[in-house]
Amino acid sequence: MLGRSANGIFWLFRYLERAENTARLVDAGFRMALTRDSRDAREEWRSVVTTLGMQEDFEEACGTEYQGAQVFNFVLRDKGNPASVLAMIEAARTNARMVRTVITREVWEAVNESWMLLKEILGRTVNETRLGDVLDTIRRQSTQVRGAMEGTMLRNDIYNFARLGTFIERADNTARILDVKYYVLLPSLSPVGSSLDNVQWENVLRSVAGERAYRWLNAGQMDPKGIAEFLIHDERFPRSLAFCYGKLRSNLDYLARDYGTTMDAQTIQRECQDRLLATGIEAVIEQGLHEFIGDFLACNNRLAQQIQRDYRFID
Template identity: 40%
Template sequence: MLSRTADDVFWASRYIERAENLARLLEVADRMALMPAETDNTREWHSVLIAGGVEPLYLENHKQVTEDEALAFIALGPENPSSIYNCLKSARENARAQRHTITRELWEAINETWFTVRDMSFDTMEKKGRVEFIDWVKQRSHLVRGAIAGTMIRDDLYNFLRLGTFIERADSTARILDVKYHLILPEGAPVGGAADYYQWTALLQSVSAHVNYRRLFGEAVVPNRVAELLILRPEMPRSIRSCYDEIMRNLDMLSQDYGRRLPSQRIAGKLQSELKYGTVDEIFGYGLHEFLTRVVDRNIEVGAQIQRDFLLDSAPPEESQSQSQAMA
């Protein structure tokens, strides 16, 4: 496969997944902002800007963080290269370049999504309802993944589409989990208190994991169990472990196709082993925020190495940002 083709489909799937993940970050903030608080509830929206790695850019254009401005910036901001609006635009541009290689169903799913959001204003979104907008973004992402699963031949093109999805999802799960643990717990609120319980529950709901948590653990929502579910459990579709199982599966298939062992396999395999054999007690002993920071850093490294191994060796500008800028 030409590196240009691989690059286009890899980034198309990454941008679609990123749009969904940004919607989930917004959902976390929106749910948690509903909690009564003695302090300013804009902390929740500030935390999303930090977790999304766009706080410096936001502050260049805004004097302070407000709920409406943060929501508009992340959802529809044309000046924000990582907004949902720009992610869907970039996904469409990458898919359009490969209309001759992807199926009609996949192209139409991506193209129709962009045309719906292209002329949407913040007022239009608020009139329809922000929850409805968030759900719509997630549903369109599901539709795109369904078109990939249901219509694409299982060849190297399919492998690159899947790699883009799971590289992006691993990053998102780490960031969403870090929003709660590092930034959102109200000052002076006890761990295990009512606010803490509500926030962990809201986080689980935002990643479609609340029912799965109940099925697996059947107990009250507690931080260690939430972290175990979203980091280490292979049966949880959005867990970091599950993402890296999929990343390794697709890299192994590409390695067989290309007839050589790949540096990206080695880097991804090391992280997969840590997730496979690690324990939640070890993670909390190390520090959950520090662990998640390291995961995001190494995930960026894996994505960059995949770029060097197969694709055009130049990632979009926002990919070069350091982890310390994004989550510290």
């Protein structure tokens, strides 16, 4: 297929995944802020903005106070924020229009309906009373698009580029949440093991939709090292780094079969995956979680760029 079409599919699903991940992170931050005093609540909102990589833009637009309503309106709908959920949904719809001839009617309709609905509900200020419903709608619309793709798309190169965009973005998001929460939310060891500590780690899991799965596997025990291992290495959990890289491998292999040639992206993907799986959680902690995640993010970004070079994406 044309590089321009591959680029449109890849970024369509990256934007949708990013919008959903942003909504999950805001929801976790809101729940955490409700349990804390005003000063600590501001620090929780700062953590959300830092995780999303919006700290500089937010402080330039809104200052350094990090009030809840100010933060979630900036993240969700601020017209001056090019990384807001509203901007991402609009970008996803633009990409869907560009590749309209290579996606099914059901996928196009799901994307277009999501854009129309979210444009309406994010067109006015979001308050705390509406926030839960708004976040639920963002997650639900993303799920509907993904369901339309899984239920109607041929398993061809178009489908594989969509999956590559999804799992590149998902791996990046999980890694950033684990990194920033570990170091920003818990800057010292003093609260470890306390009820507050357990709530904080519960919200780390909630922000990646992993709370129920982790509790089921670990009898409800909240252990920071165990949570880190779960989000990095557990190939059963669909938002873990290991799961994402397993799917990236299979989709790149399918593309290599379809196009009759192995690309450099496959080599990079295998290097990243082999390093990920070969480094046990004890080695991760010894190396330093922050350093390990930094290396992973660099490799993930290198893979994304190589995919775009290999398949001649056009901006």
